[in-house]
Structures are given as C-alpha cells and as structure tokens.
Amino acid sequence: MTTERILVVDDEPNMAWLFSHAIGDDYEIVAAPSGERALELLRSVHIDLMVLDLRLPGADGIDTLKLAREHGFRGPVIVMTAFGEVKTAVAAMRLGAHDYVTKPFNVDELRLTIESSLRSVRGAGGGHDAPGALEEPVRLHEMITVSAEMRAVFEMVERVAASDASVLVQGESGTGKELVARAIHHMSPRNDKPFVPVNCAALPESLLESELFGYDEGAFSGARKCKPGRFEIASGGTIFLDEVGDLPLAMQPKILRTAEEKVIERLGGTQRIAVDVRIVAASNRDLRREVMEERFRQDLYFRLAVITIPIPPLRNRKEDILVLADYFLREFCADLGRPCPSLSDDTARALLAHDWPGNVRELKNAMQHLALMCDSSIVEPRCLPGWIHPIGYSDPDNYVDDYLQLYQVSLKESKRRAFAATEKRRIAEALHVFNGNRTRAAQSLGISRRSLQLKIKDYGL
Ligand SMILES: Nc1ncnc2c1ncn2[C@@H]1O[C@H](COP(=O)(O)OP(=O)(O)OP(=O)(O)O)[C@@H](O)[C@H]1O
Ligand SMILES: [Mg+2]
Structure with a gap:
C-alpha cells in the first residue's frame, strides 16, 4: 500500500514540524502556510486528507475549504480550531468537513481522528475520488446521507x-x-409484491411458528379456520x-429448511406449499458472535448472511448529524404547519x-421534540431535549431559566400540539393507504366521514 499523503494547512510553521514528528512515520506530510498555497498544491499533487487551520492569513479556512471543494477535492478534511472558536468549526462541518480538533490537541487523539477519517473513505471505494460532503445529500428510497460510509451502504443496496x-x-x-x-x-424486481416484516423478538415461540408458517383448520383447539x-x-x-x-x-x-427448499407446511397441514420469497434479515447483535456462543445456528447464519450489510452508528459518521x-x-x-427554525451554531455543536x-x-x-417545543426561529441549545446535555446545560444556576425558556408553552399546549401532530400523521397515512378514499380512511380511523372531512380541512391535507 502506498503511503497516504496529508496536507497540513497552517501559517504556524511549528505545526508542520509537529505533524511530521508525530505521524510522519505513517503518513507523508506536506505543508502549506496559506490557503492559496494549499489550493496550488491540491491542483498539482494527490492529497488523501487535509488538516486545515481555520484561522489563516488571506483566504481563511472556511474560504479555503469551499474553494478546495469547488475545485474537486473530495478527500476528508479535518479542521483545527482554537479553543473558544468552535463556531467556525461548526460552520466548517456544515460545509462538509469530516471532523474537528481543538488546539492545543493531543497527538493520539489527532492520530485517531485522521485514521478514522481515512478509513471511512477507504471503505467507500477509497482515495480522493470518494465524493465529498459538500454536495447535496444522496438519497435512496427513504434515506438520505452525505457520509462516505452510508454511500457505500447505498451502493451495496443497489447492487x-x-x-x-x-x-x-x-x-x-x-x-x-x-x-x-x-x-x-x-429497488428489487419484487417490488410489486408484498414486503412482509416479522419481528422475531416480539412473539413467543408458539405464536411465532403459526405466524410464520400459518395453520390449517383444526391444527390446534381454536384453529377454526385456516390461516x-x-x-x-x-x-x-x-x-x-x-x-x-x-x-x-x-x-x-x-x-x-424453508430458505433452502422454498416450501412450507402449515401447522396441522398435510401439503407442502411452494413459496418464492426473498429473505432479508436484520440484527443489532453481532450474529457471528451469537454463532460462536451457540445461540444461533451456524448453518442458518451462512444461509442468511450471503451478503452482510453493516450500518455504521451515527457517531462514526458525524457528517450526517446536521444534515x-x-x-x-x-x-x-x-x-405541524409551522415555519422551520434554524439551529444556532451552539446547538449544532451540542x-x-x-x-x-x-x-x-x-x-x-x-428533532420532533424541537418542532413541538421550540417557538423561536433560532434553536438555542437550551431548547434541546434534556437527554442531550449541551455543554454548560447542567449548571444549576441556569437550570430554572433554561427550563422556563425551553417550555415556553404550558403542559396543556404541549399536549395539544403532540396530539394534533399525531392526528395529522394518522390521517395523512390513512389517506395515502386508501388512495384518498375518504370513506375507507374514515372507517379505518374509527371516525365518521364527515369528521374526517373537517379534519382534512383543518390540517390542510
Ligand atoms: N439515512 C436515513 N435517512 C432518513 N431517515 C433515517 C435514516 N436512517 C434512519 N432513519 C430513520 O430513523 C428511524 C430508525 O430507523 P430504523 O427503524 O430503520 O432503524 P433500525 O436499525 O431498524 O432500528 P431498531 O434496531 O431499533 O429496530 C426511522 O424513523 C427511520 O425512518
Ligand atoms: Mg428495526
């Protein structure tokens, strides 16, 4: 494997030296003292990753990042920022920087950040050709992403x-x-036939079997009809x-057996019924490990995992968070029919x-919490739900103020909004499922056609 080349953009000459010293054994370090020089280098040599100081003479870090992307640089960018200047780092993340480090930084931390950024583009087919994050999010069916890892997932899905x-x-x-x-x-040729989800954890064993394979009349007491x-x-x-x-x-x-022979037998049934199904399975546990610990059969594992698609956790694809x-x-x-607020930089940072x-x-x-609870046009960190502790949020002196700011509305109003949002969603879904047929939609919702009509009007559906 060739050594990957890292471009360090900083007007501080010691920085290039520091990088060479710290990681020069593993990577080739190239230095540029200004944004302009960095852009020249990007044009003339191959660069795998750029580490960019945000405070530069001339074109600053943000401009340099924008120009580099415009000129087609697709590699990961890690921005460096002084303590207390995180706002600009957030702006850089919005422009598709991969991650940021705060100066003074710890060399081990920096090395880890660089390694993980490079690993993610390598995984996605590698090199500087992996598209950068500045572009519009990529869509696949109902998913969006800007991260290289998820784009690799999308490609696997298509394939x-x-x-x-x-x-x-x-x-x-x-x-x-x-x-x-x-x-x-x-995306498969089967898309005009049903997609049938089964939650294997939700049903007790006895029910799961009849759910999956069905039963014939008289299979057990209570089985009056076949299913x-x-x-x-x-x-x-x-x-x-x-x-x-x-x-x-x-x-x-x-x-x-079903997967291999493509036939099933209903419980209490006598005939074998051919089924032409494609199996997609999901697990949040490491199934290989389950096999090793003898909680999952190896033969079934191999049968199900002809192709494995691993989905990276969100914390490993930070570029996706703000998008x-x-x-x-x-x-x-x-x-909710309300204007969409924007996230303040501090909120984005949290x-x-x-x-x-x-x-x-x-x-x-x-985000649902914010949409329901935050009335202002800019979302400040105190509006975030309590489980995401923004820095400084737990300061007890601020707590009462934060609380009052966060819940500017009464409990009654919160409930009303949550209720309205649920109602609107259910109605929209029902209309969608029944192709706009209001009688059937009303039936499925357990309300009269007339009250459905009123609600459709109220919610502007
Ligand atoms: N890339 C994405 N773009 C848009 N929405 C997404 C994306 N990924 C996940 N979601 C949304 O996040 C939620 C969780 O997704 P999903 O239910 O598919 O996760 P899961 O891995 O099956 O979770 P679990 O293990 O808890 O069953 C859903 O509301 C889904 O619509
Ligand atoms: Mg799920």
Missing part, C-alpha cells in the same frame, strides 16, 4: 437489490436497518426477519458532541 440473495443487515439500534431492508425490496403464514403472504415478495438474533433455537431449523437534523426538523415542522446511543432514531426524536 444486491436485483438478485434474490439473502441479505443480513447488521447495525446498532436505530441506525436504519429496516429502512435498508425496505429499500432493497423497493396463511407470513412466508406464504410474502410469496413473490420479500420477508423481513427483524431481530433475527432473537429467533428461538428450536425455530431455526424450520427457517433454514439529518435539518431534514427531520423540516419534515416535522411541515407536518448535536455534534453528543454520541447518539440511539442513533438516527434518537436524532429524529430530538
């Missing part, structure tokens, strides 16, 4: 969609596994085995600093 290969989607809770599964189905199982319902389409790691061991051989935040906030505000154990779902919830 596997056409085939019938089993896919295992692996990732922490809330990373978007179900959306990926839906995207695979949506097709999810495999049958999914025939021609895709079955989504969610939380597959929770599949009881006793059930696993049956699933394996997704804006996207969700806009969506929720549109739902979002970037949070480590998102609940991943994209947590971010989405936080």
Whole structure:
C-alpha cells in the first residue's frame, strides 16, 4: 500500500514540524502556510486528507475549504480550531468537513481522528475520488446521507437489490436497518409484491411458528379456520426477519429448511406449499458472535448472511448529524404547519458532541421534540431535549431559566400540539393507504366521514 499523503494547512510553521514528528512515520506530510498555497498544491499533487487551520492569513479556512471543494477535492478534511472558536468549526462541518480538533490537541487523539477519517473513505471505494460532503445529500428510497460510509451502504443496496440473495443487515439500534431492508425490496424486481416484516423478538415461540408458517383448520383447539403464514403472504415478495438474533433455537431449523427448499407446511397441514420469497434479515447483535456462543445456528447464519450489510452508528459518521437534523426538523415542522427554525451554531455543536446511543432514531426524536417545543426561529441549545446535555446545560444556576425558556408553552399546549401532530400523521397515512378514499380512511380511523372531512380541512391535507 502506498503511503497516504496529508496536507497540513497552517501559517504556524511549528505545526508542520509537529505533524511530521508525530505521524510522519505513517503518513507523508506536506505543508502549506496559506490557503492559496494549499489550493496550488491540491491542483498539482494527490492529497488523501487535509488538516486545515481555520484561522489563516488571506483566504481563511472556511474560504479555503469551499474553494478546495469547488475545485474537486473530495478527500476528508479535518479542521483545527482554537479553543473558544468552535463556531467556525461548526460552520466548517456544515460545509462538509469530516471532523474537528481543538488546539492545543493531543497527538493520539489527532492520530485517531485522521485514521478514522481515512478509513471511512477507504471503505467507500477509497482515495480522493470518494465524493465529498459538500454536495447535496444522496438519497435512496427513504434515506438520505452525505457520509462516505452510508454511500457505500447505498451502493451495496443497489447492487444486491436485483438478485434474490439473502441479505443480513447488521447495525446498532436505530441506525436504519429496516429502512435498508425496505429499500432493497423497493429497488428489487419484487417490488410489486408484498414486503412482509416479522419481528422475531416480539412473539413467543408458539405464536411465532403459526405466524410464520400459518395453520390449517383444526391444527390446534381454536384453529377454526385456516390461516396463511407470513412466508406464504410474502410469496413473490420479500420477508423481513427483524431481530433475527432473537429467533428461538428450536425455530431455526424450520427457517433454514424453508430458505433452502422454498416450501412450507402449515401447522396441522398435510401439503407442502411452494413459496418464492426473498429473505432479508436484520440484527443489532453481532450474529457471528451469537454463532460462536451457540445461540444461533451456524448453518442458518451462512444461509442468511450471503451478503452482510453493516450500518455504521451515527457517531462514526458525524457528517450526517446536521444534515439529518435539518431534514427531520423540516419534515416535522411541515407536518405541524409551522415555519422551520434554524439551529444556532451552539446547538449544532451540542448535536455534534453528543454520541447518539440511539442513533438516527434518537436524532429524529430530538428533532420532533424541537418542532413541538421550540417557538423561536433560532434553536438555542437550551431548547434541546434534556437527554442531550449541551455543554454548560447542567449548571444549576441556569437550570430554572433554561427550563422556563425551553417550555415556553404550558403542559396543556404541549399536549395539544403532540396530539394534533399525531392526528395529522394518522390521517395523512390513512389517506395515502386508501388512495384518498375518504370513506375507507374514515372507517379505518374509527371516525365518521364527515369528521374526517373537517379534519382534512383543518390540517390542510
Ligand atoms: N439515512 C436515513 N435517512 C432518513 N431517515 C433515517 C435514516 N436512517 C434512519 N432513519 C430513520 O430513523 C428511524 C430508525 O430507523 P430504523 O427503524 O430503520 O432503524 P433500525 O436499525 O431498524 O432500528 P431498531 O434496531 O431499533 O429496530 C426511522 O424513523 C427511520 O425512518
Ligand atoms: Mg428495526
């Protein structure tokens, strides 16, 4: 492997020396004392990663970043900022910088940041050709991203969609596994047939079996009519085995057989029924590990994981945080029929600093909270839900003020808004599902056609 080349842009001459000293054994370091010189170098030599001081004479760091992107530099950029100047770092993140370090920084921390940034573009097909983050977010079905890691996921989805290969989607809770599964189905030739999700963790073993395989009349007491199982319902389409790691061991051989022979037998049934299903499975546990610890059958694992798509946690793709935040906030505000506020730099910084154990779902919830609770046109950190502790938020002297600012509205008003948002969503969904047929939509919602009509008008649907 060739040594990767890092461009250090800083008017402080010691900085280039520091970099050479600290990481010069692993990377080739090139230095530029100004933004202008950096742009010249980018034109003439291949650069894998740029470390950019934001305070530069002449063109400052932000200008340099913009120009570098405009000139086609696609590699990761790490910005350096002085303590107390994090605002500009946030502006840089919005322009697609990968990460930032605060000066004075710790060399080990810097090395880790560089390594992880380079790793992410290498994983995405490598080199400076991996598209940078300045472009519009990339979309796939219902997902958006600007990160190289997720773009690699999108590419895998597109690639596997056409085939019938089993896919295992692996990732922490809330990373978007179900959306990926839906995207695979949506982009596959099976998309005019059903996508049938089954949550393997939600049902007790006995019910799971009849859910999956169905039963014939008289299969057990209470089975008065026959009922097709999810495999049958999914025939021609895709079955989504969610939380597959929770599949009881006793059930696993049956699933394996179905996957291999493409036939099922209903409980209490006598005939074998052919089912043409594609299997997509998801797990938030490491299934290989489950196999090693004998909680999951190896043969089934190999059958399901013909292709494995790993989804990185949100904290490993920081570039996505603000993009997704804006996207969700806009969506929720549109739902509520209110203008969308913008995030202040401090708020953006708090979002970037949070480590998102609940991943994209947590971010989405936080934005819903903001849309409902924050009345101002600029979102300050104190408006963030309490679980995302912005720096300084826990200062007890500020707490009462923060609290009063955050909940500018009464409990009653909060409830009213949450209620209205849910109602609007349910109605919009019902109208969508029944193709605008108001009678059927009203029926499914358990309200009269007339009151549905009034609500449609109220919510401007
Ligand atoms: N890239 C993305 N773009 C837009 N929305 C996303 C993206 N990733 C996830 N989401 C949203 O985040 C939420 C969580 O996604 P999803 O349910 O697919 O995650 P999951 O990995 O299946 O979670 P769990 O393990 O808890 O079941 C959903 O509301 C989904 O719409
Ligand atoms: Mg899920």
